[in-house]
Amino acid sequence: MPKVGMQPIRRSQLIAATLEAVDQVGMGDASIAYIARLAGVSNGIISHYFKDKNGLLDATMRHLMQALSTASRARRAALKDDSPRAHLRAIIDSNFDASQVSGPAMKTWLAFWASSMHQPSLRRLQRVNDHRLDSNLCCQFRRVLPVQQARAASRGLAALIDGLWLRGALSGGDFDTEQAIQIAYDYLDQQLAKKQLEHHAA
Amino acid sequence: MPKVGMQPIRRSQLIAATLEAVDQVGMGDASIAYIARLAGVSNGIISHYFKDKNGLLDATMRHLMQALSTASRARRAALKDDSPRAHLRAIIDSNFDASQVSGPAMKTWLAFWASSMHQPSLRRLQRVNDHRLDSNLCCQFRRVLPVQQARAASRGLAALIDGLWLRGALSGGDFDTEQAIQIAYDYLDQQLAKKQLEHHAA
Amino acid sequence: MPKVGMQPIRRSQLIAATLEAVDQVGMGDASIAYIARLAGVSNGIISHYFKDKNGLLDATMRHLMQALSTASRARRAALKDDSPRAHLRAIIDSNFDASQVSGPAMKTWLAFWASSMHQPSLRRLQRVNDHRLDSNLCCQFRRVLPVQQARAASRGLAALIDGLWLRGALSGGDFDTEQAIQIAYDYLDQQLAKKQLEHHAA
Amino acid sequence: MPKVGMQPIRRSQLIAATLEAVDQVGMGDASIAYIARLAGVSNGIISHYFKDKNGLLDATMRHLMQALSTASRARRAALKDDSPRAHLRAIIDSNFDASQVSGPAMKTWLAFWASSMHQPSLRRLQRVNDHRLDSNLCCQFRRVLPVQQARAASRGLAALIDGLWLRGALSGGDFDTEQAIQIAYDYLDQQLAKKQLEHHAA
DNA sequence: GATGAATGAGTGTTCATTCAT
DNA sequence: CATGAATGAACACTCATTCAT
Numbered sequence: 001m002p003k004v005g006m007q008p009i010r011r012s013q014l015i016a017a018t019l020e021a022v023d024q025v026g027m028g029d030a031s032i033a034y035i036a037r038l039a040g041v042s043n044g045i046i047s048h049y050f051k052d053k054n055g056l057l058d059a060t061m062r063h064l065m066q067a068l069s070t071a072s073r074a075r076r077a078a079l080k081d082d083s084p085r086a087h088l089r090a091i092i093d094s095n096f097d098a099s100q101v102s103g104p105a106m107k108t109w110l111a112f113w114a115s116s117m118h119q120p121s122l123r124r125l126q127r128v129n130d131h132r133l134d135s136n137l138c139c140q141f142r143r144v145l146p147v148q149q150a151r152a153a154s155r156g157l158a159a160l161i162d163g164l165w166l167r168g169a170l171s172g173g174d175f176d177t178e179q180a181i182q183i184a185y186d187y188l189d190q191q192l193a194k195k196q197l198e199h200h201a202a
Numbered sequence: 203m204p205k206v207g208m209q210p211i212r213r214s215q216l217i218a219a220t221l222e223a224v225d226q227v228g229m230g231d232a233s234i235a236y237i238a239r240l241a242g243v244s245n246g247i248i249s250h251y252f253k254d255k256n257g258l259l260d261a262t263m264r265h266l267m268q269a270l271s272t273a274s275r276a277r278r279a280a281l282k283d284d285s286p287r288a289h290l291r292a293i294i295d296s297n298f299d300a301s302q303v304s305g306p307a308m309k310t311w312l313a314f315w316a317s318s319m320h321q322p323s324l325r326r327l328q329r330v331n332d333h334r335l336d337s338n339l340c341c342q343f344r345r346v347l348p349v350q351q352a353r354a355a356s357r358g359l360a361a362l363i364d365g366l367w368l369r370g371a372l373s374g375g376d377f378d379t380e381q382a383i384q385i386a387y388d389y390l391d392q393q394l395a396k397k398q399l400e401h402h403a404a
Numbered sequence: 405m406p407k408v409g410m411q412p413i414r415r416s417q418l419i420a421a422t423l424e425a426v427d428q429v430g431m432g433d434a435s436i437a438y439i440a441r442l443a444g445v446s447n448g449i450i451s452h453y454f455k456d457k458n459g460l461l462d463a464t465m466r467h468l469m470q471a472l473s474t475a476s477r478a479r480r481a482a483l484k485d486d487s488p489r490a491h492l493r494a495i496i497d498s499n500f501d502a503s504q505v506s507g508p509a510m511k512t513w514l515a516f517w518a519s520s521m522h523q524p525s526l527r528r529l530q531r532v533n534d535h536r537l538d539s540n541l542c543c544q545f546r547r548v549l550p551v552q553q554a555r556a557a558s559r560g561l562a563a564l565i566d567g568l569w570l571r572g573a574l575s576g577g578d579f580d581t582e583q584a585i586q587i588a589y590d591y592l593d594q595q596l597a598k599k600q601l602e603h604h605a606a
Numbered sequence: 607m608p609k610v611g612m613q614p615i616r617r618s619q620l621i622a623a624t625l626e627a628v629d630q631v632g633m634g635d636a637s638i639a640y641i642a643r644l645a646g647v648s649n650g651i652i653s654h655y656f657k658d659k660n661g662l663l664d665a666t667m668r669h670l671m672q673a674l675s676t677a678s679r680a681r682r683a684a685l686k687d688d689s690p691r692a693h694l695r696a697i698i699d700s701n702f703d704a705s706q707v708s709g710p711a712m713k714t715w716l717a718f719w720a721s722s723m724h725q726p727s728l729r730r731l732q733r734v735n736d737h738r739l740d741s742n743l744c745c746q747f748r749r750v751l752p753v754q755q756a757r758a759a760s761r762g763l764a765a766l767i768d769g770l771w772l773r774g775a776l777s778g779g780d781f782d783t784e785q786a787i788q789i790a791y792d793y794l795d796q797q798l799a800k801k802q803l804e805h806h807a808a
Numbered sequence: 809g810a811t812g813a814a815t816g817a818g819t820g821t822t823c824a825t826t827c828a829t
Numbered sequence: 830c831a832t833g834a835a836t837g838a839a840c841a842c843t844c845a846t847t848c849a850t
Binding site for chain 6: 612613650
C-alpha cells in the first residue's frame with residue numbers, strides 16, 4: 001500500500017516503535033528487525049527514512065527531548081502567577097510529568113545516557129538538553145538571588161531532579177511522583193529562603 | 203609451574219579488563235574477544251571462570267559495589283567525631299571518591315544501570331545497593347530527626363548525590379568534585395537544621 | 405508538457421549516467437539508486453525503460469561498441485589513401501581514440517569483460533565485437549598477404565592492440581597513447597614487410 | 607573437529623574455494639556463504655583467518671601471482687641455454703602455462719583486473735605484477751638491444767602476451783595456446799632481429 | 809510518463825559459546 | 830589450566846524490484 005507523503009507518518013510511527021522496543025527488551029536487544037516488527041513494517045524501511053539505525057535512535061532521542069521541552073513550555077505558559085517560585089515549580093512538575101516517568105521514557109532516557117558516553121552525536125544532544133534545564137532554572141533563580149547563589153541553586157535543583165528521577169526509574173515500576181515533587185519543592189523553597197538571609201546580611 | 207590457586211587472580215584480572223573495556227568502547231562493544239585481548243588471555247577462558255558473559259558482568263558489578271562500600275566503611279571507621287553530621291559527610295565524600303568518579307567507574311555504573319532495567323540479576327544487585335545507601339543515610343538522620351523527616355531527608359540526599367554524580371558523569375571529563383560535595387553538604391545542613399525548628403515547634 | 409518521444413532521450417541519459425557511475429565507483433557499486441541519482445531521475449524509471457538492471461547494462465555495452473565502430477568507420481571514410489596500410493593505421497588509431505582511452509570507457513570495458521565471463525548476453529555482444537575487429541584487420545591484411553599469414557597477422561595485431569590498451573588501462577591514469585600507437589605501427593609494418601619476403605621466396 | 611595449527615591448511619583451502627567460486631559464478635556472485643559452502647566450512651571461519659572478504663580476495667590474488675612467478679622461475683631455472691632468446695621464450699611459455707589459461711585462473715584474473723580499478727589494495731598488487739613482467743623482459747632484451755629499443759620491445763611483448771591471453775580468455779573455453787605462443791615467438795624474433803640491423807646501420 | 813514508498817531476500821560481519829586438544 | 834578452532838545465529842545494512850498513485 002505505497003502512498004505519497006508518508007514521511008512524517010512513518011517517522012513518528014517508527015519512533016514510537018523504538019520507544020516501545022526499548023521499553024520491552026532494552027536498547028541492546030532493540031534490533032531493527034524487532035522495531036520493524038513492532039511497527040508492522042519491513043526491515044528495509046528504516047534505512048529509507050532514517051538512513052541507518054543511528055539515525056533512528058538520534059531521532060528518537062530528539063523526540064523525547066522535544067516532548068519534555070514542549071511539556072515544560074506549556075505548563076509555564078499556563079501560569080497565572082509569574083513569580084520565580086511558580087516558574088520553578090512548573091519546571092519541576094514537567095520533569096515528573098506522566099510523559100517523562102512512563103516506563104518507555106525512563107528506560108529510553110537511561111539507555112541514551114549510557115550510550116551517549118561513547119557516541120558523540122548522542123552526547124551532543126545530551127549536553128544541549130542538560131544545558132537547557134540548567135539555564136531555565138538559573139534564569140528564574142537569578143530573579144531573586146545573586147548570580148553566584150543562583151548558579152549553585154540551579155545546579156543543586158537540576159541534580160536533585162535528575163537524581164529523584166533516576167532513583168525512581170531504577171527502583172522498579174512504582175514511581176512515587178508526589179513524594180519526589182515534594183522533596184524538590186522543599187529544596188526549592190530552602191534555596192529561595194536564602195533571599196531574606198542575604199538581605200538581612202546586607 | 204604451579205597452576206593451583208589461579209582462580210582469584212584470573213577473576214580479578216578479567217574484571218579489571220572488563221572495566222577497562224567498558225571505559226574504552228562502551229558496554230555494547232565490550233565483546234568477550236575484546237576483554238580477553240585486554241587481559242592477555244584466550245577467549246575461551248571466560249566461560250571457564252564465569253560460565254558465560256553474563257557471569258562476568260555480574261561479577262564486575264559486584265566488584266564495583268564492594269569497592270564503594272569498602273571505601274565508605276573505611277572513611278567512617280576513621281572518623282574521630284561520631285556525630286551524625288560527620289557520618290553523613292563521610293558518606294557523601296565516599297560517593298565522590300576518586301574511585302567513583304573515574305572514567306571507567308562512571309561509564310560502567312551508567313551502563314549497568316541501563317542494563318539493570320532489563321536484566322533481573324543486575325536489577326537485584328542494583329536495588330540492594332540503592333537500599334544500602336538509603337539505609338545508611340536514614341540511620342544517621344534518625345539520630346536527630348523524627349522517622350518521617352529522616353526518611354524524606356535520606357531520600358532527598360541520596361537523590362541529590364546520585365543526581366550530582368550523574369550530571370558530572372554526563373557533562374564531560376571535568377568533574378568538579380568540590381562543588382558537588384559543597385552542594386550536598388549544604389543540603390545536609392539544611393536538613394539537619396530542621397531539628398531545632400522541630401523542637402521549637404514541639 | 406509534451407511527454408511523447410521521451411524514450412530516446414531518457415535512454416541515452418541513463419546510459420550516460422551508467423558510464424559515469426561505473427567510472428566513479430565501479431560496476432559492483434553502481435546500484436540502480438546511484439545511477440538514478442546521477443541521472444536526476446527516480447529509481448523506478450529504469451525498469452520502465454530497460455525492464456531491469458541487466459537491460460540497462462546491455463544497452464550501455466551496446467552503446468560503447470557502437471561508439472567504437474562509428475569512430476572507426478569515420479576515420480576510414482576520411483582516408484585519402486586506400487592502401488591496406490592506411491586502413492590498418494586508421495583502425496589502430498581509432499582503438500586509441502580519446503573516446504576509448506578515457507577513464508569511464510576503460511573502466512566500463514574492463515568491467516564488461518569480466519562480467520561477460522558469466523553472463524551469456526554480454527558474452528555474445530563481446531564476441532561479436534571481437535570478431536568485427538578481427539575481420540576488419542584480416543580483410544586488409546589479405547589484400548597483401550596470403551590467407552594463412554593474414555589471419556596470423558590480424559590475430560597478432562588485434563591482441564597487441566588489446567594488450568596495449570589493457571596495460572594502459574591498468575597502469576594508472578597516464579596513458580601514453582603515442583607510444584602505444586608507435587608499437588602497434590611497428591608491428592603492422594613488420595607484418596606487411598613479409599609480403600616481399602614471401603614474393604622473394606616464391 | 608577443531609585442531610591446532612590449522613591456519614595454513616584452512617587458508618589454502620579457502621583460497622582454492624574462492625578460485626572455484628569465481629570460476630563458477632563470477633566474482634560478483636562469489637559470496638562468502640558460497641565460498642564457505644564450497645570449502646565445506648562455516649561462514650564465520652573466513653573472518654577468523656582473513657579478517658574479512660577483502661582479506662580473502664587479496665590473499666587469493668597474491669596466490670595467483672605467486673603461482674605465475676613460481677612457474678616462470680622454474681622454467682627459466684631449467685634452461686640449458688642461457689641466451690636471451692631462451693629466457694624470453696621461457697617467460698612467454700610460462701604466461702601460457704596450463705595454470706594460467708585454466709578457466710578459474712582466467713576468470714579470476716579478469717575479475718581482479720576489473721576490481722583493481724576501484725580498490726587501492728588490489729591495484730597495488732596489480733602494478734607490482736605488471737612491473738615484474740616488464741622488468742624481466744627488459745632485462746633480457748637489454749642483453750642484445752640498446753636500452754631504448756629494449757624498453758620498447760619489452761612493452762610490446764608484454765602487451766602482446768596480455769592481449770593474446772585476454773582474447774583467449776574472452777573467446778570462450780578453447781584457448782589455442784600453441785598459436786598464441788607462435789605469434790609471441792614471432793614478435794620476439796622480430797625484435798631480436800633488430801640487433802643486426804642496428805649493427806649494420808652503425 | 810514518472811514517482812518514491814515498500815518489500816524481503818541477501819550481503820558481509822560480529823559474536824557468545826562449545827569443545828578437542 | 831588454557832588454547833584457539835569452529836560454529837551458526839543474529840546483526841545492520843543494501844539492493845533490485847514492484848506497484849499504487
